[in-house]
Amino acid sequence: MGTAVKESWNSRLGVILAVSGSAVGLGNFLRFPGQVAQYGGGAFMVAYFISFLLIGLPICWAEWSMGRYGGERGFHTSVGIFNAITKHPLGKYMGVIGIVIPISVYMYYVVIEAWCLGYSVNYLAGRMNFEGASGAGAFFAQFTGIGANGSGLGFGGISQVGFFLLLCFGLNFYLIYRGLSRGIEIFCKYAMPALVILAVVILIRVLTIGTPDPTQPQNSINAGLGFMWNPNKVVLVESTTDVATGEVSLSEKPIFGKAFIEEAEAAAATNPNLEIKRIGIVKQLKNPQLWLAAAGQIFFSLSVGFGIIMTYASYLSKQDDVILSGLAACSANEFCEVALGGLITIPAAVAFLGAAGAVGGTFALGFNVLPMVFDSMPAGGLFGFIFFFLLFLAAVTSSLSMLQPGIAFLESALDINRRQSVAILGFITGMGTLVVVYFSADLKALDTMDFWIGTFLIYIMATIQIIIFAWVMGIPKGFEEASHGSTISIPRIFGPVMKYITPVFLLTIFFFWASENVFGYNLITGESGSTGYGRELFGENPSQVAWLTVSVILLLTGFVYLIVNSSAYFRKNSHKSATEEVKL
Amino acid sequence: MNTGGWIIMLLSVGTVSTLFAWCIYKVLSTPGESEHLHGFEIETPDEKADKESK
Numbered sequence: 093m094g095t096a097v098k099e100s101w102n103s104r105l106g107v108i109l110a111v112s113g114s115a116v117g118l119g120n121f122l123r124f125p126g127q128v129a130q131y132g133g134g135a136f137m138v139a140y141f142i143s144f145l146l147i148g149l150p151i152c153w154a155e156w157s158m159g160r161y162g163g164e165r166g167f168h169t170s171v172g173i174f175n176a177i178t179k180h181p182l183g184k185y186m187g188v189i190g191i192v193i194p195i196s197v198y199m200y201y202v203v204i205e206a207w208c209l210g211y212s213v214n215y216l217a218g219r220m221n222f223e224g225a226s227g228a229g230a231f232f233a234q235f236t237g238i239g240a241n242g243s244g245l246g247f248g249g250i251s252q253v254g255f256f257l258l259l260c261f262g263l264n265f266y267l268i269y270r271g272l273s274r275g276i277e278i279f280c281k282y283a284m285p286a287l288v289i290l291a292v293v294i295l296i297r298v299l300t301i302g303t304p305d306p307t308q309p310q311n312s313i314n315a316g317l318g319f320m321w322n323p324n325k326v327v328l329v330e331s332t333t334d335v336a337t338g339e340v341s342l343s344e345k346p347i348f349g350k351a352f353i354e355e356a357e358a359a360a361a362t363n364p365n366l367e368i369k370r371i372g373i374v375k376q377l378k379n380p381q382l383w384l385a386a387a388g389q390i391f392f393s394l395s396v397g398f399g400i401i402m403t404y405a406s407y408l409s410k411q412d413d414v415i416l417s418g419l420a421a422c423s424a425n426e427f428c429e430v431a432l433g434g435l436i437t438i439p440a441a442v443a444f445l446g447a448a449g450a451v452g453g454t455f456a457l458g459f460n461v462l463p464m465v466f467d468s469m470p471a472g473g474l475f476g477f478i479f480f481f482l483l484f485l486a487a488v489t490s491s492l493s494m495l496q497p498g499i500a501f502l503e504s505a506l507d508i509n510r511r512q513s514v515a516i517l518g519f520i521t522g523m524g525t526l527v528v529v530y531f532s533a534d535l536k537a538l539d540t541m542d543f544w545i546g547t548f549l550i551y552i553m554a555t556i557q558i559i560i561f562a563w564v565m566g567i568p569k570g571f572e573e574a575s576h577g578s579t580i581s582i583p584r585i586f587g588p589v590m591k592y593i594t595p596v597f598l599l600t601i602f603f604f605w606a607s608e609n610v611f612g613y614n615l616i617t618g619e620s621g622s623t624g625y626g627r628e629l630f631g632e633n634p635s636q637v638a639w640l641t642v643s644v645i646l647l648l649t650g651f652v653y654l655i656v657n658s659s660a661y662f663r664k665n666s667h668k669s670a671t672e673e674v675k676l
Numbered sequence: 677m678n679t680g681g682w683i684i685m686l687l688s689v690g691t692v693s694t695l696f697a698w699c700i701y702k703v704l705s706t707p708g709e710s711e712h713l714h715g716f717e718i719e720t721p722d723e724k725a726d727k728e729s730k
Contacts (some may be wrong), residue, residue: 104703134684141691317677321685348677373680412704420699427696431689579706 097455100407107416108278109405112424113280113489115395116287120429121483122458125320125438127389128622129450130302134323135376144426146597147387150590151396151554152422153582156414157574159405161565166667168406168500170399171656172284176665177565184662189398189553191501191652194494195517196545197398197628197647201494202264205487207258207459210235212480213250215473218643228463236459237532241628244532257529261522263488268495269514272407276492281486284424289430290482297475298440304468311446315348319447322348323373323647328356344369346447367447380604380616388602392547393429395490397554403497414577422645428486437462444468456537458483476478493544501652505659506570520651524644531637540583541642542611551602555595562591 103106126137170190173184214220222228235253237244246252264413267275303312326347333340344593345347347356353368360366391397401421407415437457441450443467450457495517502513533537561570567587574582610612612624624631628638656662677685 104706110705133681137684137688141688172692314677317685318681320681321688322678323684324678324680350678416699416702416706419695420703423692423696423699426692431696434685434689548693579702 102273102277104413104417106273107308107404108420108424109280110285110489110493111401111417111421113284113367113429113486113611114398114404114493115393115421115490116284116428116580117395117486117490118208118454118483119389119393120425120486121291121433121437122454124389124393124433125436126428126454126457127385128434129438130321131377131379131382131385132323132325132371132373133321134373135379135382135385138373138377139383140390143383143387143390143597144422146392146467146589146593148394148396149419149422149587150594151558152394152401152418153574153586154557154570154590155396155399155401155416156405156418157570158557158561158565159402160408160410160412160414161573162402163406163408164410165665166504168403168504169497170402171501172401172504172662173406174560174664177560179665181561182655183199185653186264186401186556188649188652189549189556190402191497192645193398193545193549193553193648194400194496194540195498195521195648196524198264198491198494198498199520200528200541200546201487201491202260202521202525203253203257203529203538205491206253207236208480208484208487209260210250210253210256211459211463211642212477212484213256215477215480217250218473219251220466220473220476222463222467228460231463232438232459233456236535237529238535239533241531241533245526245529247398257525260488260491261518261525261629264491264495265514265518268499271510272496276496279492280489283489287482287485287489288428288432290478290485291428291436294475295432295436296484297469298436298443301440301443301469304444308446310348311443312350313439313443315447316450317435318348318435319346319450320438324351325371325376327369327371328357328360329367329369331367336670355555363551384601384604388605391554391598391601392550394425395493397550397557398494399497399553403558404493404502406500409577409670411577413578414578415574415582419580423505428596435594440469442467450530457648464562469653501655505655505661507661520648524648525652527640527644531632531640536635536637537641540625540628540635540638541645544642544645548606548610551598551605555598558590558594558598562595567591 098430099112128140158173158177161173162168162176165172165176166209167173167176169187171184171187174187174190175181177183211220222231233239234243234250237246237253244409245254245257269275270278299313301313302308305311328345328347330343330345331340332343347353347368347619356366357368360368362557374477395401401418408414438450441457445461445468449461449464462479463476466472466479469475498517498520499510499513502516503510504509506512508516528537528541565573567590570590604615608624610624610626612627613620625638628635629642661667
C-alpha cells in the first residue's frame, strides 16, 4: 500500500448512525405510506414484518459480517471481500456489481437530493403559493425539466435546479474528502438526530390538524389515519352503463367513518348501481401482489444489496460488534419509516385533499400532493420548508454512503490518495449525472437508471450476498464470524432461514417482479402489458434515451472490470501476513 | 379510523419504537461505547499522508 491512508470509525454509535443514515431516505417518508394505504394497513404490515424477519435482517447481518471479515484482510469493497471469502477469481468479478450499484445510484439520487433542497429553499423564500393541483404540477415540471430534454439544467436562480445540484455535489464530495470519521460520521451524528427532530415537529403538526375544512367532515386526520391503517376496507362500487355501446364500467371509492359508511349503505340500498364491498384482512393477505409490495419495500428501505453496508462494516475490527449494530441500524430505519413516515404523509394528504388526492407514486406524492397540502395549511410555508429540508438531510446521508465504496475501490486498486480518488469519482459521477439531468423529458434517464440499477441489480447483488454468506462461507462459520465482539447473538432459527428461506423468498420475488417489469407480463393476474423496461431496449420502438442510459451503466461496469482485472491488489485473498491470518 | 385500525397502528408503531429504544439503550449501556474504536481522525487522509511524507 502506498499513499492511501487507513480509515476508521470513531465510535459505535457513529457507525450505526451512518448505516441508518444510508438507509433512511425518501422511501421512508413517501414510498412506504403510499404502499400501506394502497394494500390495506393491517394486511400490509403483517407481510411487511414477516419480510423484515425473512429478508431484511438476514441480509443485513450477512453484509455486516462479511464486511468486517473482508476489512480484517485489508479489503473495503465487495470486490475484495467476495474474493477473500470465495478464494476464487469469480468472487472479485461478482463484486464488480457492488461498485457499479452505489456509483450509478449516486448519479441520479443526487438530482433528487437537489430537488429536495430546491423545494425547501423555495418554501423559505415564500415562492411556493399554488392555485390548485395544476400550479404544483407546473412548478415541479419547470423545476425538474420533465417537459423536454435539456430544460432541467438551468442556472436561472432558485426556480431552477442547476444551482442546487452543484451545491449538493460540492457538499457530498467535500464530506467524502474529509474522510470516514471527519466527514460521513460527523455529518450523520448531527444530521440523523436533526432529521428525527424535524420529523417529530411535522408529525405533531399533522396529528393536530383535526378537520381543516368543517364543510367537508369526511376529510380529517382521523379519516387519513383510517385510510392508512384500517385492516378492513369499505369500498363503494358504482357501475355506470354507456348508453351508446352498452358497456358497463365500475368505479371504486373508499369510504371511512361510521357515519359515512352508514350513509353509503343507505344509498346502496336504494340505488341498484351502487354496491358496498368489504375487503377483510385475510382476503387481502391472499393477494400475492401485497406480499411482493411488502417484501420489496423492506428490501429497498433497508438499503441491503447495495454493497454499502459491507464497505462501512469493513472499517470495524474483530472486537467491534456487528450483530447489535446491524439490528440497531435496521431498527432506526424502521422507526423513521413506520413511526414517523407512516403517520405524516398520507394522513395529511387525506385531511386536506380527501382520499382521492392522496394517491400517487413517490414523486407525485412528494412533489405534487404535499405542496398542495402545505399550501392549504396555516404556516404551510414554514412546514413545507421543514419537511423538504428533512427529505434533503435524509437524501444527503444516503448519497454520501454511495460514494464511499467507489472511493475505497479506487484508492486500493489504483494505489492513489484521497485527492486523486475524489477527482476521478467526481468526474465519473459528474458525467453520469449530466446525462440524467439533461435527458429529463418524462424523467426517462432517471427512471431507466433507477430501474436497472436501483432495483434490478440490487436484487442480483442481494442474492449473491446471501448465497456467499450462507453457502460459500457457510452458516456455522458465518455465525461464528458475526459473534466476535458482539453484545447479542443471532438467534439459531436464523441459520436455516438464511440458508434456505431468504434465498428462495428473494428469488421468488425477483422472478415475479422481473416478469412483470422487464417483460411486461404479470404472472399473478396473467395480464400482458404493452410496457416493460426490457421492451424499451429490445421492443419494436426502442427508446434512445433508455439505450444511452444503459450505455452509461455498461461503460462504468467495463471501467471497473478493467481495473479489477489489472490491479495486483485483488490477486491476493488477503493482505495480512501469514501470522496475522492465523490469529484472525 | 376504526378499532382495528387503532390496534394495527399502535402495534406497528409500538413494535418499531420499542425495538429502536431497546437497541439504542443496549448500544449506549455497553461498556466502552464512549471510547473511541480506533482513535479520532483529526486530519483528512490527505493531510495525514502529506505530513507522513515530509
